[in-house]
Amino acid sequence: MLKSNILFIINPISGGKEKHTIPALIDVHLDHAKFNANFSFTSYMGHAAELAEEAANKNFDVIVAVGGDGTINEIASKVSSLGKILGIIPFGSGNGLARALHIPMNAIKAIQIINQLNVQRIDAGTLNGKYFFNMAGIGFDARISAAFAGNKTRGLKGYITLGLKEVKSYQPEHYELEIDGVKYERDAFMLSIANSTQYGNNVHISPKSLLGDGLLEVCIVKPVSLYKLPLLAYEMLNSKTHRSNLVEIISGRRISIIRKKENSVHIDGEPFFMGKNIEIAVVPGALKVITSMK
Missing domain, CATH: 2.60.200.40 (Tumour Suppressor Smad4)
Structure with missing residues (x-):
């Protein structure tokens, strides 16, 4: 069975929550029989979008946003246009989209949802493009x-x-x-x-x-x-x-x-x-x- 290449893009400041331990947590709980995991941390506004586009062009199948709705938006905008799959580990102030998708707020449980790889299509909106x-x-x-x-x-x-x-x-x-x-x-x-x-x-x-x-x-x-x-x-x-x-x-x-x-x-x-x-x-x-x- 071929493994999917998966990139976790981590926003270190979203929600005011510490995230330096997230790669180790993912390494423990991710299903490595299904995924080859890589990690990137964002450094500035717009960086998540750049990382997502680069990953999509390097044949990453799944790109995971580790952050809040703003981080998710940057990544999802690229994932959507390039036909890849978005995953979410919620770490924002409100986590509106993650809650709407019934993704657990607990990071370990959110990783377990990614392991199941249950993919659905959802709508987007555009506001002045x-x-x-x-x-x-x-x-x-x-x-x-x-x-x-x-x-x-x-x-x-x-x-x-x-x-x-x-x-x-x-x-x-x-x-x-x-x-x-x-x-x-x-x-x-x-x-x-x-x-x-x-x-x-x-x-x-x-x-x-x-x-x-x-x-x-x-x-x-x-x-x-x-x-x-x-x-x-x-x-x-x-x-x-x-x-x-x-x-x-x-x-x-x-x-x-x-x-x-x-x-x-x-x-x-x-x-x-x-x-x-x-x-x-x-x-x-x-x-x-x-x-x-x-």
Whole structure:
């Protein structure tokens, strides 16, 4: 039986978690009858994508992201375009895509999932030509992603602290939307474009989203007063936003958004600065990924 060449690309700073012992852990628990293992550590933003492309061109069959949603995005964007298989060992702050794929947060159990090599195809989205696999966003969550990128305190605690600080001064914005040819105008606290159900940490903005249904969900979080934020948080944590008066969810394949001014967006949690016009589309079955789902 031929072994598959597998590369583990490790982001040493994602989620604020130490990872220098990960290669040894993988060496113990990986099925070496199935895989020839190699390891690379990232050194800068964009390095994971470079390593993934190089590995794909060197005939690596499986490329594993050891990090959070941003690391996964860099690697998955290359894996998808080059027809390889993505694996995930979650080590981010939220791990939204890994949770949606039912990949364990425990590293040893995640390695055991890779050993099973159960591969499924999932959709991707594009936002102004950039791939996303879990979630993209405009508005408040994009502002937080931009601020968090420069924050020294990583992990969930740092994200929550920053969010509570920024929400006091944030003002909703006006958006013109077109979803599969139907036009809408909305004032919104934020717009989340969902491929999976959640941002991460089991915070669900779009409980009915499916990774392989050929659709994206536009989640319009309405302007909300500070005293209603705990209710919104409760609904997200209990997967109730599809029945919420605070959130409107519209499914579609092609989405256009016009905002008043250029500003930040986030793509799988990573911030980008973009113009007023945003074009979004679903790419059905774009990514082959190892998952525990049957």
